[in-house]
Amino acid sequence: MRHVGLYEERYRRIGGYSTGMKQRVKLAQALVHDPELLLLDEPTNGLDPAGRRAMLDLIHRIGSEFGISVVVCSHLLGEIERICTSLVAIDAGRLLRSASLSAMTEHNDQLVVEVDEDADRLAAALGAAGLDVRRGGRALTVRLGDDDGLVYDLIRDAVADLDLRLHRLERQRHQVADLFRDLPTAEVTRA
Known part of the structure; x- marks a missing residue:
């Protein structure tokens, strides 16, 4: 007790x-x-x-x-x-993956950039600089390239040039839920 x-x-x-x-x-x-x-x-x-x-x-x-x-x-x-510390992911009786949790939630090749306002202007500036940018609310997702340092520099410079307030700049991590998000819809509803 x-x-x-x-x-x-x-x-x-x-x-x-x-x-x-x-x-x-x-x-x-x-x-x-x-x-x-x-x-x-x-x-x-x-x-x-x-x-x-x-x-x-x-x-x-x-x-x-x-x-x-x-x-x-x-x-x-x-x-x-x-x-x-470890996870066995099963969907509808089918083993999806078995590994340590740290291996399943490792960093991926994307950065999340979150600003107060004008995310559209920032997305346009980063796109013009040759970066692959996706918009999701106030946050932008930027794909890292071969030279990670260059991508960080381009984001820093664009935020400074546009005089924006940067709230978050972090490398995105995989989540356990990603295992199930990638399943075809028919398989998810069957579970």
Whole structure:
């Protein structure tokens, strides 16, 4: 009960527990026998954002501090990216990919450029400089070329010449969700 944060509540009836507390009781039941492997299916189901964070922190602690291997099944990919070190992505019973999470979320060959205003003018200036630019709201996506330094310099110079305020310039990372975005629509709806 102490490990899952319910030690002070140990004499209360479970019927009076919140959903988050009940989820932690289930986790305590799974941990009581000191397993080597813990299988968790949608461990944050029904929890509010604070409860989700607390449960994810707890799951991470179980794996890192207690030395218990944890397998989490979830459709909430952001949560998976937050707590897992390895991932097995399955769609409709078909293995999509199995690798370390860091390998799946490595940097790609695109920069995200976000400015306050006049993103259209910036996109035009970067396009005129020979860069491949795509627009998405206030953010632009610029494909890196053979000379990454030149692309950064062109963006810096264009932002300065147009007297724009730069909010973000970062190399884009792959996300776990990208595995599922690239599937044909028929395969996604079948799942």
